[in-house]
Amino acid sequence: MRSIHRSILKSLLLVLISAAFLWSCSPAEQQSSSMPDVPEMSESANTFNGDDVAEALVISTTHWLNERDIGDGEGPVSSEMLTEPQTASAGRNWLQYGGDYSNNRHSPIEQLSVENIDRLSFEWGFPSGTLGQFAVSPIVYDGIMYLTTSYNRLIALDARTGEMYWRYDHQQPEDLRLCCGPANRGASIHGDKIFMATLDARLLAFDRFSGEKLWDSEIIEYFRGFSATSAPLIVKDLALIGVGGGEFGVRGFFDAYNINTGEREWRHYTVPAEGEPGYETWSGNSYETGGAPAWTIGTYDAELNLVYWTTGNPAPDWNGDARLGDNLFSDSVLAINPDTGERVWYYQFTPHDVWDYDGNSHLFQAELDQDGENIKALVQANRNGFFYAINRENGEFIRATSYMEQLNWADSMEPSGRPVVNPEALPSEEPTMRICPGALGGMNGSVAGSLNPDLGLAFIPVIESCQLMQKGLSMFVEGQMFTGGLPIPVDGVPDEIGDVAAYGHISAVNYNTGDIAWRYYDPQPMMAGTLSTAGGLVFTGSQTGHALGLDAETGDVVWRKRLGGGVRSQPIAYELDGDAYVAIASGNFQGIAAFAGADISIPEGGQLYVFKIDN
Amino acid sequence: MQLLKTLSLLSCIAVILISCGPASEPPSKADEYLTDAAAVQRGRSIFVGTCAGYCHRLTPEVVDAVYLFDCEWKHGGSDQAIFNTVTNGVPNTRMIGFGTNFPEGEDDLWKVIAFLKSNRAACS
Incomplete structure (x- = not known):
């Protein structure tokens, strides 16, 4: 009897095993079992004590605070300091994404020169610990570097040694609405506060010494298709930040938040509401899902009291049939009164865009010499392949010339500044034409250019990668x-068509004429920012993982170091104790690298490198 | 007793093999559209305009959304399972359900599925 019971038990066991197996083979069950848990949104804060590294290593946390006395005693950052041009006196720091309000990213450090470049050697490094593009432009003040990484880690470091002071890891939902990777391009500073915008569309403020979070404001519900990847622009007591979401059919906008309270002071929508000026440029009710995101940082002219902000593509991107008209104010630059958020003037680069030619490329403030007349201008290497000069007092179009080698979507430019579209270069259901530039543009807004006012040159990282553009039926579902x-x-x-390889170059554009002074060619599209120095250098990085130093007058490569990962960051320079430093981060996002026709064989993973010339 | 054990084992194996073998799914409305070129073309156009922009590419590329023309399915590969996934979405991901928003209702989604099926790799 005992053996019978054993056999029956064995049989039952087998049946149970089979049932379990069946369960696991069920597609429905696969679905439910594969669902990730909702991430915990709670965060713990622990004080980081540099003397007790062991404890720090074993504690699982998302926020390390600092209690030590740090910094060089330079005091709070005032609005006047932000307004000051990045001259030799102020130039030891790197206070803003664009260096200063001009956005020229031109360091006054003269020892960063062709003559000294051989002395520029590795000083310290720091890992991001994250995948995706390490797109940061660090800021440096008071001997402290503030660094952001992909997925919104914010880290304060000793700018001399790389020692970590504090760290905050923003906890993200798993269903972020990102088109193009988990990028963050930097933090901002004012007073004793550091500001960072997040992928889940929040704006955060921190104490710059301790890392304590001071306020946390939701910009908008991310799950409706929004995100924020830019460094905020600080103007007076406001933190300005725009949103991404042009690929989700959002209604684009940028906001101003009170830097002391985190409360929103104004919002500027980039697509008009019914009845507002520009509404007539959208057919039907297409304005409701018009896109025109404002995902990159603007620039501010304190003398004119105007903020300049750019806007992205109308939605849907590659099919304009349901949004006939110019689709204002997509692909434009807007001049805004920062005290009210009201528009003073606008200029539209690409009316009725069907190529995803966001107008969000880096804006420079430049003083143009036009027949002996000095003109306050904005200059920009637009994603559509034209290098523009616009009068920044009134928005008048001055000039647009191609900075690319293969531009073919437009045949010419009307004197009014309206491009004459090549009728063959339109998206179609069965595309056969290589349209140039491709959807990432000639210069993409995710990277910064630089401008040397002494040489009259802007240094533009260029993607030469054309694409077919295929049109289909679009259907709006919020969040999709x-x-x-x-x-x-x-x-x-x-x-593929023509067997043409994607490539890149740094183009030195004479912004007074639009002429190309020189080009540095690279076998991969150029997708890192550039940095200019008063010593006559241009720094950038390549998709093959190299940091590059170029002679600003000739484009000759005078310095080259392999960093490892493809470079998508914005290099900066700073000076401490008379020593010059250059910081550049490596770490790529393969989704976009593949999109651009760049090398995707190099692994992801971020690392900051800091180089130094000893005085 | 040995016979009982053997029979149990064989029956279990048979059940496992049947359950995990190629699915013999019932015909769906997508199958009706497979021979309708205009319907497949409309499914393709919706897929191109709605699904393929930055997510489910037409060719296997390095993106963070799954490629839908191979034989691997995360959430069920039957026509009805695909229909349900597209309609209801996948929780905690950016795959939001399209609900009933297709311009011509469910027919449009079945045409998209017909387009997927007509371009799917042969699965062994």
Whole structure:
């Protein structure tokens, strides 16, 4: 009897095993079992004590605070300090994304020169601990570097040694609405506060010494298609930040928040509401899902009291059939009164865009010499391949010339500044034409350029990667992609049209004439920012993982170091104790690298490198 | 007793093999559209305009959304499972359910599925 019972038990066991197996083979169960848990949003804060590293290593946390006395005693950052040009006296710091309000990213440090470049050697490094593009432009003040990483880690470091003072890891929901990777391009500073915008569309403020979070404001519900990747622009007592979401059919906007309270002071929508000026440029009710995101940082002219902010593509991207008209104020630059948030003037780069030519590329403030007349201008290497000069007092178009080698979507530029579109270069259901530039543009807004006013040159990182553009039926569902088609990478893809390889260059553009002074060519698209120095250098990085130093007058490579990961960051320079430093981060996002026709064989993973010339 | 054990084992194996073998799914409305070129073309156009922009690409590329023309399915590969996933979405991901928002209702979604099926790799 005992053996019978054993056999029956064994049989039952087998049946149970089979049932379990069946359960696991069920597609429905696969679905539910594969659902990730909702991440815990709670955060713990622990004081980081540099003397007790062991304790720090074993504690699982998301926020390390600092209690030590740090910094060089330079005091709070005032609005006047932010307004001051990045001259030799102020130039030891790097206070803003663009260096100063001009956005020229031109360091006054003269020892960063062709003559000294051989003495520029590795000093310290720091890992991001994250994947995705390490797109940061660090800020440096008071001997402290403030660094952001992909997925919104914010870290304070000793700018001399790289020692970590404090760290905050923002906890993200798993269903972020990102088109193009988990980027963050930097933090901002005012007073004793540090500001960071997040991928889940929040704006945060921290004490710059302790790392304590001071306020946390939701910009908008991220799950409706929004995100924020830019460094905020600080103007007076306001933190200005715009949103991404052009691929989700959002209604774009940028906001101003009180830097002391985190309360929103104004919001400027980039697509008009019914009845507002510009509404007539949208057919039907297409304005409701018009896009025009404001995802990059603007610039501020304190003398004119105007903020300049750019806008991105109308939605859906590649099918304009349902949004006939110019689609204002997409692909534009807007001049805004920062005290009210009201628009003073606008200029639209790409009316009725069907190529995803965001107008969000880096804006420079430049003083143009036009027939002996000095003109306060904005200059920009637009994503659509034209290098523009616009009068920044009134928005008048001055000039647009191609800074690319393959631009073909437009045949010419009208005197009014309206491009004459090549009728063959439109998205279609069965595309066969390589449209140039591709959807990432000639220069993408995710990277910064630089400008040397002494040489009259702007240094532009350029992507030469054309694409087919395919049109399809678009359908708006809030929070879902709303693209109306897709770009198809063909350059660098074997046996594709023409067998043309994607490549890149740094173009030195004479911003007074639009002429190209020189080009540095690279076998991969150039997708890192540039830094200019008063000593006559241009720093940048390549997709093959190299940091590069170029002679600003000739484009000759005078310095080259392999960093490892593809470079998507914005290099900066600073000076401490008379020593000059250059910081540049490496770490790519393969999704966009592949999109551009760049090398995707190099692994992701971020690392900051800091180089130094000893005085 | 040995016979009982053997029979139990064989029956379990048979059940496992049947359950995990190629699914014999019932015909769906997508199958009706497979031979309708205009319907497949409309499904393709919706897929291109709605799904393929930055997510489900037409060719296997390095993106963070799954490629839908191979034989691997995270949430069920039957026509009905695909229909349900597209309609209801996948929680905690950016795959939001499209609900009933297709311009011509469910027919449009079945046409998208027909387009997927007509371009799917042969699955062994």
